[in-house]
Amino acid sequence: QKSSGENLMSPNRDKSRPPKDAFRAKRRTATERKAAAKNGERGVVRLRVLYQSSLVFGQSHDPARVGKHIIATVEQLVNFQRGSIWLIRENTAGLDLLAHSDLGLGSDALAKELARVRSLVPRLGEGISGWVALHGEPIRTADVKREPRYIEADPVIQSELCVPLKVGGRTIGSLNVESDLRDAFSEHDEQLLTTLANQAAIAIENARLFHKLESDLNEHKRTEEELRASKRRLSDIFIFAPVGIYQSTRDGTFITANNALAEMLGYSSVEELLKVKIATGIYFEENERQRLI
Numbered sequence: 001q002k003s004s005g006e007n008l009m010s011p012n013r014d015k016s017r018p019p020k021d022a023f024r025a026k027r028r029t030a031t032e033r034k035a036a037a038k039n040g041e042r043g044v045v046r047l048r049v050l051y052q053s054s055l056v057f058g059q060s061h062d063p064a065r066v067g068k069h070i071i072a073t074v075e076q077l078v079n080f081q082r083g084s085i086w087l088i089r090e091n092t093a094g095l096d097l098l099a100h101s102d103l104g105l106g107s108d109a110l111a112k113e114l115a116r117v118r119s120l121v122p123r124l125g126e127g128i129s130g131w132v133a134l135h136g137e138p139i140r141t142a143d144v145k146r147e148p149r150y151i152e153a154d155p156v157i158q159s160e161l162c163v164p165l166k167v168g169g170r171t172i173g174s175l176n177v178e179s180d181l182r183d184a185f186s187e188h189d190e191q192l193l194t195t196l197a198n199q200a201a202i203a204i205e206n207a208r209l210f211h212k213l214e215s216d217l218n219e220h221k222r223t224e225e226e227l228r229a230s231k232r233r234l235s236d237i238f239i240f241a242p243v244g245i246y247q248s249t250r251d252g253t254f255i256t257a258n259n260a261l262a263e264m265l266g267y268s269s270v271e272e273l274l275k276v277k278i279a280t281g282i283y284f285e286e287n288e289r290q291r292l293i
Helices: 004-009 020-057 063-077 107-120 127-135 187-240 259-264 270-274 288-292
Strands: 082-088 095-100 139-141 159-167 170-179 246-248 254-257
Touching: 063 082, 063 095, 063 170, 063 187, 082 127, 082 187, 095 107, 095 127, 127 139, 127 159, 127 170, 139 187, 159 187, 170 187, 254 270, 259 270
Parallel strands: none
Antiparallel strands: 082 095, 082 170, 139 159, 159 170, 246 254
């Protein structure tokens, strides 16, 4: 009787049946192809989201609304528990919370929660978001409990990814996402969020510049209106004053005069008075005015 090893090598063995290793290899190849196809589809979806977001970001000139669009876009790209956008306050060391995920809360509860969150990161350089905004470098941590720069806002959070918002090499803030899962964010997530942050930073800066320009324009309009109102008040005082008032050039030509002066000098109207040469029509001696001025 032949051994099992000899049977395997026997020329009488059914060669039409492939060995088990070949089946396994084919199965692995098919699985890898499916995974690659799935990753490819996911990549196409993410590229589409990035493209669409670049169009949406530029349609709004309100920084807060742009911030909401950014958070909504991040939700389509990355799974996270909390998401926020922080901006460096101009000419100060402070940070402003531009936008935050709604956390599934109602408006009143969300307002209270965001007030609490703002109090946790009051200054540039504090916390992961503040550090990234100050140094312009991303932080991706698998375990926030081991990260000394982490400031706890929610005890369930275990991992965090934060990337800088940059415009022309200048950091204007940070984009931050947090997860209740350990090591939730990959290097690919970091690259994806960085790409989005670059688009977002430009949109935010443009919105802020537009908002400032609009604010300056409104302030200019208010100033002009106040100036016109002031001129109207002065004009009323000038016209209705009980004493004679006038303005003239240095050579003695009337610019304007009020009704009281016209009546005092015996003229029927201000228009008639303005035709008179001051030196000869008002003074008894022509050189008297020259001595006074």
